[in-house]
Amino acid sequence: MRSEYDEKKFNFVKASKPFFTFSIAITLLGIIFLSVFGLNYGIDFRSGTSVDISVSKPVDKAAVEQFLKTHEFGEYSLTTSPNRLSIRFKDALKDTQEKQLKADFTKQFDDKASFEVNIVDADIAREQQRNAIVGMAVASVGIILYITIRFEWRFAIAAVVALLHDAFIVISLFSIFRWQVNLPFIVAVLTIIGYSTNDTVVIFDRIRENLRFAKLKTPADVAMLVNRSIWQTLTRSINTVITVLLAAVALFIFGSESIRMFSLAMILGLVSGAYSSIFIASPLWLLLRGKSVPKKAAKPQSAT
Structure with a gap:
């Protein structure tokens, strides 16, 4: 052999x-x-809201952090890349909070920004x-x-x-x-x-x-x-x-x-x-x- x-x-x-x-x-x-x-x-396996924002120009991470703290949307995590921001909120956002986030972000940072929002409840x-x-x-x-x-x-x-x-x-x-x-x-x-x-x-x-x-x-x-x-x-x-x-x-x-x-x-x-x-x-x-x-x-x- x-x-x-x-x-x-x-x-x-x-x-x-x-x-x-x-x-x-x-x-x-x-x-x-x-x-x-x-x-x-991630958001798929725990309750909360994920917001992915595509931007047409670079956005300062520190400014976004201050923006989120000012609006008091609750506990969150933020990751950024040159053309995209990903925000994960621990709690599910209400419709009014979601609309406010979109309106204020486009007004303050980028009027051409697009949003992808996913909300998952605990069940x-x-x-x-x-x-x-x-x-x-x-x-x-x-x-x-x-x-x-x-x-x-x-x-x-x-x-x-x-x-x-x-x-x-x-x-x-x-x-x-x-x-x-x-x-x-x-x-x-x-x-x-x-x-x-x-x-x-x-x-x-x-x-x-x-x-x-x-x-x-x-x-x-x-x-x-x-x-x-x-x-x-x-x-x-x-x-x-x-x-x-x-x-x-x-x-x-x-x-x-x-x-x-x-x-x-x-x-x-x-x-x-x-x-x-x-x-x-x-x-x-x-x-x-x-x-x-x-x-x-x-x-x-x-x-x-």
């Missing part, structure tokens, strides 16, 4: 222990931050949180069933651990850096789960094909088969990730403020998905499989 060619290649399986340790450490760190600080929910926020959790749970269960039917239960467990790893890494980073979590973020996480599963299934499919024709005598032969399968699909996995990553980076740099967190979550998830498919999923399948070697089917005895 082994060859001089295999020995010259980087052995992903042999080096899997440090990668497992790194992933476990990141996971534990994420659990600590999520337990202590939680997530920085809708709780329902959207619940639907987001249910959506991710349903996606995970569907993937488990699909891979179990197509492959076997060990492949399914390894794939689900890898995709949960990717989703949790992204969620943990958003908690650590206090980036805002909104509905586009949930869409990004579900998309990440899909890409992670796709990359993992490609490697698993190659492992299964190689198992059919390989002559395996020892557990080391099985490990080498897994390593060879990863190498055979590595170029395809990297090219796929880079292609999508370029699009996600372009959206993050040139896209609007409303999809920036979506793009950031996609970038982090794509990198994590490529990492987990190669360094986590396949070595984990090998670990679950143990030291057994496939037994050849017994040859039928000829009749005498």
Whole structure:
């Protein structure tokens, strides 16, 4: 099973222990931050009002801060960019407050400003949180069933651990850096789960094909088969990730403020998905499989 060619290649399986340790450490760190600080929910998951203002000329942030304090709209957060301001109010604005905000802002700062206002009450926020959790749970269960039917239960467990790893890494980073979590973020996480599963299934499919024709005598032969399968699909996995990553980076740099967190979550998830498919999923399948070697089917005895 082994060859001089295999020995010259980087052995992903042999080096899997440090990668497992790194992933476990990141996971534990994420659990600590999520337990202590939680997530920085956006307007989609908590009651309040978001106001996104597109301006035709630069506006001084300090002046806008003073404007909001003067009007006493309640607790808020303000982020600015050259052509856009995003204001998040903790409480839902009344119709009169919304109209006053628009009228006074255009009068004081920019008469060509355009406004995008979203108001979410507490009941809708709780329902959207619940639907987001249910959506991710349903996606995970569907993937488990699909891979179990197509492959076997060990492949399914390894794939689900890898995709949960990717989703949790992204969620943990958003908690650590206090980036805002909104509905586009949930869409990004579900998309990440899909890409992670796709990359993992490609490697698993190659492992299964190689198992059919390989002559395996020892557990080391099985490990080498897994390593060879990863190498055979590595170029395809990297090219796929880079292609999508370029699009996600372009959206993050040139896209609007409303999809920036979506793009950031996609970038982090794509990198994590490529990492987990190669360094986590396949070595984990090998670990679950143990030291057994496939037994050849017994040859039928000829009749005498």
